[in-house]
Protein backbone atom coordinates (compact mmCIF):
# COMPACT_ATOMS: atom_id res chain seq x y z
CA UNK A 1 0.00 0.00 0.00
CA UNK A 2 1.39 3.41 -1.01
CA UNK A 3 2.00 5.95 1.76
CA UNK A 4 1.51 9.68 1.26
CA UNK A 5 2.25 12.64 3.55
CA UNK A 6 -1.31 13.94 3.01
CA UNK A 7 -4.42 13.74 0.81
CA UNK A 8 -2.95 16.60 -1.24
CA UNK A 9 0.20 14.56 -1.92
CA UNK A 10 -1.91 11.54 -2.90
CA UNK A 11 -3.92 13.60 -5.38
CA UNK A 12 -0.78 15.20 -6.83
CA UNK A 13 0.74 11.75 -7.28
CA UNK A 14 -2.12 9.75 -8.79
CA UNK A 15 -5.03 12.01 -9.89
CA UNK A 16 -7.37 9.05 -9.24
CA UNK A 17 -10.38 8.30 -11.38
CA UNK A 18 -12.09 6.49 -8.50
CA UNK A 19 -12.81 7.66 -4.97
CA UNK A 20 -9.99 6.90 -2.54
CA UNK A 21 -9.97 5.83 1.08
CA UNK A 22 -7.17 7.69 2.80
CA UNK A 23 -6.39 5.53 5.82
CA UNK A 24 -4.61 6.84 8.89
CA UNK A 25 -3.82 3.70 10.90
CA UNK A 26 -1.83 5.78 13.40
CA UNK A 27 -5.07 7.56 14.37
CA UNK A 28 -6.85 4.26 15.03
CA UNK A 29 -3.86 3.07 17.06
CA UNK A 30 -3.88 6.27 19.12
CA UNK A 31 -7.61 5.95 19.81
CA UNK A 32 -7.16 2.32 20.89
CA UNK A 33 -4.29 3.24 23.20
CA UNK A 34 -6.37 6.00 24.71
CA UNK A 35 -9.25 3.62 25.49
CA UNK A 36 -6.93 0.91 26.80
CA UNK A 37 -5.24 3.42 29.14
CA UNK A 38 -8.34 5.25 30.29
CA UNK A 39 -11.29 2.87 30.29
CA UNK A 40 -11.43 1.10 33.67
CA UNK A 41 -12.25 -2.31 32.18
CA UNK A 42 -11.96 -4.39 29.00
CA UNK A 43 -12.12 -2.74 25.57
CA UNK A 44 -13.64 -4.72 22.70
CA UNK A 45 -13.76 -3.27 19.18
CA UNK A 46 -17.14 -3.42 17.38
CA UNK A 47 -15.93 -5.10 14.20
CA UNK A 48 -18.85 -3.82 12.13
CA UNK A 49 -17.63 -0.22 12.23
CA UNK A 50 -14.73 -0.83 9.82
CA UNK A 51 -13.10 -4.15 8.96
CA UNK A 52 -10.25 -2.87 6.80
CA UNK A 53 -7.16 -4.96 7.54
CA UNK A 54 -5.22 -1.75 8.10
CA UNK A 55 -7.68 -0.60 10.72
CA UNK A 56 -7.88 -3.99 12.44
CA UNK A 57 -4.08 -4.25 12.29
CA UNK A 58 -3.66 -0.83 13.88
CA UNK A 59 -6.12 -1.64 16.68
CA UNK A 60 -4.57 -5.04 17.33
CA UNK A 61 -1.08 -3.55 17.22
CA UNK A 62 -2.16 -1.07 19.88
CA UNK A 63 -3.36 -3.91 22.11
CA UNK A 64 -7.02 -4.55 21.26
CA UNK A 65 -7.62 -8.31 21.42
CA UNK A 66 -11.35 -8.41 22.16
CA UNK A 67 -13.81 -7.99 19.31
CA UNK A 68 -17.59 -7.70 19.23
CA UNK A 69 -18.90 -9.58 16.19
CA UNK A 70 -22.44 -9.65 14.83
CA UNK A 71 -22.49 -12.29 12.08
CA UNK A 72 -20.81 -15.45 10.83
CA UNK A 73 -18.63 -13.62 8.26
CA UNK A 74 -17.47 -11.17 10.93
CA UNK A 75 -16.63 -13.91 13.37
CA UNK A 76 -14.84 -15.95 10.72
CA UNK A 77 -12.70 -12.94 9.81
CA UNK A 78 -12.01 -11.88 13.38
CA UNK A 79 -11.15 -15.45 14.38
CA UNK A 80 -8.11 -15.33 12.08
CA UNK A 81 -6.48 -12.81 14.44
CA UNK A 82 -4.15 -14.63 16.86
CA UNK A 83 -5.19 -14.76 20.50
CA UNK A 84 -8.48 -12.90 20.14
CA UNK A 85 -11.50 -13.16 22.39
CA UNK A 86 -14.77 -12.77 20.50
CA UNK A 87 -18.11 -11.61 21.90
CA UNK A 88 -21.18 -12.42 19.79
CA UNK A 89 -23.30 -9.45 20.88
CA UNK A 90 -26.06 -9.43 18.26
CA UNK A 91 -29.21 -10.26 20.28
CA UNK A 92 -30.78 -12.25 17.40
CA UNK A 93 -28.66 -15.06 15.97
CA UNK A 94 -29.53 -17.95 13.71
CA UNK A 95 -29.24 -21.42 15.20
CA UNK A 96 -26.47 -22.18 12.70
CA UNK A 97 -24.54 -19.10 13.84
CA UNK A 98 -24.81 -20.11 17.51
CA UNK A 99 -23.63 -23.66 16.74
CA UNK A 100 -20.71 -22.48 14.63
CA UNK A 101 -19.70 -19.82 17.14
CA UNK A 102 -19.75 -22.16 20.13
CA UNK A 103 -18.55 -25.45 18.68
CA UNK A 104 -16.16 -24.34 15.92
CA UNK A 105 -14.84 -21.01 17.14
CA UNK A 106 -14.93 -21.46 20.91
CA UNK A 107 -17.09 -18.38 21.53
CA UNK A 108 -18.65 -18.41 24.99
CA UNK A 109 -19.98 -14.86 25.19
CA UNK A 110 -23.44 -14.18 23.70
CA UNK A 111 -26.03 -11.41 24.04
CA UNK A 112 -29.78 -12.04 24.14
CA UNK A 113 -32.94 -10.10 24.87
CA UNK A 114 -35.72 -12.72 24.92
CA UNK A 115 -36.45 -16.09 26.49
CA UNK A 116 -36.71 -17.56 22.99
CA UNK A 117 -33.16 -16.51 22.22
CA UNK A 118 -31.99 -17.93 25.55
CA UNK A 119 -33.61 -21.26 24.68
CA UNK A 120 -31.92 -21.24 21.26
CA UNK A 121 -28.51 -20.66 22.83
CA UNK A 122 -29.01 -23.40 25.42
CA UNK A 123 -30.27 -25.88 22.81
CA UNK A 124 -27.65 -25.20 20.17
CA UNK A 125 -24.75 -25.36 22.63
CA UNK A 126 -26.06 -28.65 24.05
CA UNK A 127 -26.82 -27.15 27.46
CA UNK A 128 -23.25 -25.85 27.84
CA UNK A 129 -22.11 -25.03 31.36
CA UNK A 130 -19.51 -22.43 30.41
CA UNK A 131 -21.66 -19.70 28.82
CA UNK A 132 -21.18 -15.99 29.43
CA UNK A 133 -24.62 -14.57 28.71
CA UNK A 134 -25.34 -10.85 28.53
CA UNK A 135 -28.96 -9.73 28.72
CA UNK A 136 -29.42 -6.69 26.49
CA UNK A 137 -31.68 -4.08 28.04
CA UNK A 138 -33.19 -1.11 26.24
CA UNK A 139 -32.18 2.27 27.64
CA UNK A 140 -33.34 5.71 26.52
CA UNK A 141 -31.15 7.39 23.91
CA UNK A 142 -30.04 10.87 24.94
CA UNK A 143 -28.22 13.20 22.57
CA UNK A 144 -27.50 10.29 20.29
CA UNK A 145 -27.41 10.61 16.50
CA UNK A 146 -28.35 6.99 15.86
CA UNK A 147 -30.72 5.75 18.60
CA UNK A 148 -30.75 1.94 18.86
CA UNK A 149 -33.22 1.22 21.65
CA UNK A 150 -36.24 0.49 19.45
CA UNK A 151 -34.85 -2.58 17.79
CA UNK A 152 -33.22 -4.48 20.65
CA UNK A 153 -33.40 -4.66 24.41
CA UNK A 154 -35.80 -5.75 27.11
CA UNK A 155 -37.13 -3.66 30.01
CA UNK A 156 -39.08 -3.86 33.29
CA UNK A 157 -40.58 -7.13 34.55
CA UNK A 158 -39.61 -8.98 31.40
CA UNK A 159 -36.00 -7.95 31.89
CA UNK A 160 -35.97 -9.03 35.54
CA UNK A 161 -37.52 -12.39 34.62
CA UNK A 162 -35.04 -12.90 31.79
CA UNK A 163 -32.13 -12.15 34.14
CA UNK A 164 -33.36 -14.76 36.62
CA UNK A 165 -33.81 -17.37 33.87
CA UNK A 166 -30.45 -16.59 32.32
CA UNK A 167 -28.72 -16.80 35.71
CA UNK A 168 -29.94 -20.39 36.00
CA UNK A 169 -28.02 -21.50 32.89
CA UNK A 170 -25.10 -19.06 32.64
CA UNK A 171 -21.66 -19.54 34.10
CA UNK A 172 -21.31 -15.75 33.97
CA UNK A 173 -24.33 -13.45 33.84
CA UNK A 174 -23.95 -10.00 32.34
CA UNK A 175 -26.06 -7.01 31.44
CA UNK A 176 -25.44 -4.96 28.32
CA UNK A 177 -27.00 -1.94 26.63
CA UNK A 178 -26.29 0.52 23.83
CA UNK A 179 -27.07 4.20 24.42
CA UNK A 180 -27.14 4.92 20.65
CA UNK A 181 -24.30 5.72 18.31
CA UNK A 182 -22.64 9.16 18.38
CA UNK A 183 -23.89 10.01 21.85
CA UNK A 184 -22.48 13.43 22.57
CA UNK A 185 -23.08 13.76 26.32
CA UNK A 186 -22.19 11.24 29.05
CA UNK A 187 -25.48 11.51 30.95
CA UNK A 188 -26.90 8.76 28.70
CA UNK A 189 -24.49 6.29 30.36
CA UNK A 190 -25.39 7.60 33.84
CA UNK A 191 -29.10 7.00 33.13
CA UNK A 192 -28.40 3.59 31.64
CA UNK A 193 -26.33 2.49 34.65
CA UNK A 194 -29.02 3.66 37.03
CA UNK A 195 -31.55 1.54 35.05
CA UNK A 196 -29.13 -1.38 35.41
CA UNK A 197 -28.93 -0.73 39.15
CA UNK A 198 -32.72 -0.83 39.56
CA UNK A 199 -32.98 -3.96 37.46
CA UNK A 200 -30.36 -5.88 39.45
CA UNK A 201 -32.20 -5.04 42.68
CA UNK A 202 -35.55 -6.02 41.16
CA UNK A 203 -34.26 -9.36 39.82
CA UNK A 204 -32.16 -10.14 42.91
CA UNK A 205 -29.43 -11.86 40.88
CA UNK A 206 -25.65 -11.87 41.11
CA UNK A 207 -24.20 -10.13 38.07
CA UNK A 208 -20.67 -10.88 36.83
CA UNK A 209 -20.34 -8.49 33.90
CA UNK A 210 -21.54 -5.08 32.73
CA UNK A 211 -21.02 -4.22 29.07
CA UNK A 212 -21.74 -0.54 28.39
CA UNK A 213 -21.69 -1.11 24.63
CA UNK A 214 -20.55 1.49 22.12
CA UNK A 215 -21.94 4.95 21.49
CA UNK A 216 -18.78 6.95 22.28
CA UNK A 217 -18.65 9.92 19.94
CA UNK A 218 -16.37 11.27 17.26
CA UNK A 219 -16.15 14.86 15.99
CA UNK A 220 -17.94 16.16 12.95
CA UNK A 221 -18.50 19.65 11.60
CA UNK A 222 -21.97 19.70 13.17
CA UNK A 223 -21.18 17.70 16.31
CA UNK A 224 -19.04 18.84 19.24
CA UNK A 225 -19.19 16.14 21.89
CA UNK A 226 -18.09 16.32 25.50
CA UNK A 227 -14.52 15.08 26.00
CA UNK A 228 -14.15 11.29 26.17
CA UNK A 229 -12.71 11.56 29.70
CA UNK A 230 -16.13 12.84 30.86
CA UNK A 231 -17.70 9.61 29.55
CA UNK A 232 -15.12 7.52 31.41
CA UNK A 233 -15.78 9.41 34.67
CA UNK A 234 -19.54 8.90 34.48
CA UNK A 235 -19.20 5.20 33.61
CA UNK A 236 -16.65 4.58 36.41
CA UNK A 237 -18.78 6.16 39.08
CA UNK A 238 -22.02 4.53 37.85
CA UNK A 239 -20.31 1.13 37.77
CA UNK A 240 -18.81 1.52 41.26
CA UNK A 241 -22.27 2.05 42.75
CA UNK A 242 -23.76 -1.14 41.27
CA UNK A 243 -24.66 -4.07 43.53
CA UNK A 244 -22.60 -6.62 41.58
CA UNK A 245 -20.20 -9.45 42.40
CA UNK A 246 -16.76 -8.43 43.66
CA UNK A 247 -15.14 -9.79 40.51
CA UNK A 248 -17.64 -8.14 38.15
CA UNK A 249 -16.09 -7.27 34.76
CA UNK A 250 -16.68 -3.92 33.08
CA UNK A 251 -16.56 -3.98 29.29
CA UNK A 252 -17.06 -1.44 26.50
CA UNK A 253 -17.46 -2.03 22.77
CA UNK A 254 -16.66 1.16 20.89
CA UNK A 255 -16.79 1.17 17.12
CA UNK A 256 -17.08 4.76 15.95
CA UNK A 257 -14.74 6.32 18.54
CA UNK A 258 -11.89 4.00 17.58
CA UNK A 259 -11.98 4.38 13.80
CA UNK A 260 -14.05 7.39 12.68
CA UNK A 261 -11.18 9.82 12.50
CA UNK A 262 -8.79 7.26 11.02
CA UNK A 263 -10.22 7.34 7.51
CA UNK A 264 -10.96 10.04 4.95
CA UNK A 265 -12.68 9.72 1.61
CA UNK A 266 -11.19 11.65 -1.29
CA UNK A 267 -13.67 12.41 -4.05
CA UNK A 268 -13.59 14.26 -7.35
CA UNK A 269 -16.08 16.89 -8.45
CA UNK A 270 -17.51 15.71 -11.77
CA UNK A 271 -19.92 18.61 -12.24
CA UNK A 272 -20.98 21.82 -10.54
CA UNK A 273 -24.47 23.28 -10.82
CA UNK A 274 -24.66 26.40 -8.69
CA UNK A 275 -24.19 25.30 -5.11
CA UNK A 276 -24.62 21.62 -5.98
CA UNK A 277 -21.53 19.47 -6.50
CA UNK A 278 -21.79 16.11 -8.27
CA UNK A 279 -19.09 13.94 -6.73
CA UNK A 280 -17.92 10.38 -7.43
CA UNK A 281 -19.16 8.73 -4.20
CA UNK A 282 -22.38 9.10 -2.28
CA UNK A 283 -25.15 7.62 -0.19
CA UNK A 284 -24.80 4.16 -1.72
CA UNK A 285 -21.09 4.34 -1.01
CA UNK A 286 -19.24 5.65 2.02
CA UNK A 287 -21.53 8.65 2.58
CA UNK A 288 -24.65 6.84 3.80
CA UNK A 289 -24.54 8.72 7.11
CA UNK A 290 -24.29 12.07 5.35
CA UNK A 291 -27.34 11.29 3.23
CA UNK A 292 -29.61 9.47 5.65
CA UNK A 293 -28.56 10.77 9.06
CA UNK A 294 -27.44 14.23 7.95
CA UNK A 295 -23.90 13.89 9.26
CA UNK A 296 -21.89 16.92 8.16
CA UNK A 297 -18.38 15.55 7.71
CA UNK A 298 -15.45 17.99 7.60
CA UNK A 299 -14.31 18.81 4.05
CA UNK A 300 -11.37 20.49 2.38
CA UNK A 301 -10.27 21.17 -1.19
CA UNK A 302 -7.04 19.22 -1.71
CA UNK A 303 -6.15 19.53 -5.39
CA UNK A 304 -5.07 23.17 -5.65
CA UNK A 305 -4.30 26.24 -3.58
CA UNK A 306 -6.79 29.07 -3.40
CA UNK A 307 -5.96 32.60 -2.22
CA UNK A 308 -6.49 33.02 1.53
CA UNK A 309 -8.90 35.84 0.69
CA UNK A 310 -11.23 33.58 -1.31
CA UNK A 311 -14.58 33.26 0.49
CA UNK A 312 -15.96 29.90 1.58
CA UNK A 313 -19.45 28.96 0.41
CA UNK A 314 -22.02 26.30 1.41
CA UNK A 315 -22.46 23.35 -0.98
CA UNK A 316 -24.57 20.24 -1.12
CA UNK A 317 -23.38 17.01 -2.72
CA UNK A 318 -25.02 14.62 -5.17
CA UNK A 319 -23.57 11.12 -5.42
CA UNK A 320 -22.79 9.37 -8.73
CA UNK A 321 -25.84 7.05 -9.05
CA UNK A 322 -29.03 7.92 -10.95
CA UNK A 323 -31.03 7.89 -7.75
CA UNK A 324 -32.28 11.19 -6.36
CA UNK A 325 -31.96 10.07 -2.75
CA UNK A 326 -28.22 9.96 -3.45
CA UNK A 327 -27.96 13.44 -1.93
CA UNK A 328 -25.90 14.76 0.96
CA UNK A 329 -27.35 18.11 1.87
CA UNK A 330 -24.60 19.31 4.21
CA UNK A 331 -23.98 22.24 4.07
CA UNK A 332 -20.35 21.52 3.22
CA UNK A 333 -18.23 24.68 3.34
CA UNK A 334 -15.70 24.88 0.49
CA UNK A 335 -13.91 27.63 -1.46
CA UNK A 336 -16.43 29.50 -3.60
CA UNK A 337 -14.46 28.82 -6.80
CA UNK A 338 -14.72 25.03 -6.53
CA UNK A 339 -15.16 23.48 -9.96
CA UNK A 340 -15.27 20.31 -12.01
CA UNK A 341 -12.03 18.32 -11.69
CA UNK A 342 -11.29 19.48 -8.14
CA UNK A 343 -10.71 16.87 -5.42
CA UNK A 344 -12.20 17.12 -1.94
CA UNK A 345 -11.08 15.33 1.21
CA UNK A 346 -14.10 14.30 3.29
CA UNK A 347 -12.78 13.58 6.76
CA UNK A 348 -13.75 11.32 9.67
CA UNK A 349 -15.72 8.81 7.58
CA UNK A 350 -13.91 5.81 9.13
CA UNK A 351 -16.92 4.53 11.08
CA UNK A 352 -19.65 2.85 9.04
CA UNK A 353 -18.50 4.53 5.77
CA UNK A 354 -16.78 1.75 3.85
CA UNK A 355 -18.67 -0.79 5.98
CA UNK A 356 -22.04 0.24 4.56
CA UNK A 357 -21.07 1.02 0.96
CA UNK A 358 -22.52 -1.14 -1.85
CA UNK A 359 -22.17 -1.54 -5.61
CA UNK A 360 -25.38 0.14 -6.85
CA UNK A 361 -25.15 1.38 -10.45
CA UNK A 362 -21.68 -0.15 -10.76
CA UNK A 363 -20.10 2.30 -8.34
CA UNK A 364 -18.58 1.40 -4.98
CA UNK A 365 -15.06 0.59 -6.11
CA UNK A 366 -12.31 2.47 -4.31
CA UNK A 367 -8.58 2.99 -4.32
CA UNK A 368 -6.75 3.12 -1.01
CA UNK A 369 -3.69 4.89 0.32
CA UNK A 370 -2.09 5.39 3.71
CA UNK A 371 -2.00 9.02 4.88
CA UNK A 372 0.68 10.00 7.34
CA UNK A 373 -0.73 13.33 8.51
CA UNK A 374 -3.31 14.01 11.19
CA UNK A 375 -7.10 13.55 10.85
CA UNK A 376 -9.20 16.60 10.03
CA UNK A 377 -10.80 16.51 13.51
CA UNK A 378 -9.69 14.53 16.53
CA UNK A 379 -11.18 13.57 19.89
CA UNK A 380 -7.72 12.67 21.17
CA UNK A 381 -5.53 15.48 22.32
CA UNK A 382 -2.53 14.86 20.15
CA UNK A 383 -0.15 17.24 21.89
CA UNK A 384 -0.96 15.90 25.32
CA UNK A 385 -0.37 12.36 24.19
CA UNK A 386 2.89 13.22 22.49
CA UNK A 387 4.07 15.06 25.60
CA UNK A 388 3.16 12.06 27.76
CA UNK A 389 5.14 9.74 25.51
CA UNK A 390 8.22 12.02 25.32
Ligand SMILES: Cc1ncc(COP(=O)(O)O)c(C=O)c1O
Nearest residue numbers: 046089181214215253254255256
Ligand atom coordinates in the same frame (compact mmCIF):
# COMPACT_ATOMS: atom_id res chain seq x y z
C1 LIG B 1 -23.87 -4.45 20.12
C2 LIG B 1 -23.11 -3.26 19.61
N1 LIG B 1 -21.95 -2.93 20.22
C3 LIG B 1 -21.20 -1.88 19.80
C4 LIG B 1 -21.59 -1.13 18.72
C5 LIG B 1 -20.71 0.02 18.30
O1 LIG B 1 -21.34 1.23 18.46
P1 LIG B 1 -20.60 2.62 18.21
O2 LIG B 1 -20.03 2.57 16.85
O3 LIG B 1 -21.65 3.63 18.39
O4 LIG B 1 -19.51 2.75 19.25
C6 LIG B 1 -22.81 -1.40 18.06
C7 LIG B 1 -23.26 -0.59 16.93
O5 LIG B 1 -24.30 -0.74 16.37
C8 LIG B 1 -23.58 -2.51 18.52
O6 LIG B 1 -24.74 -2.85 17.92
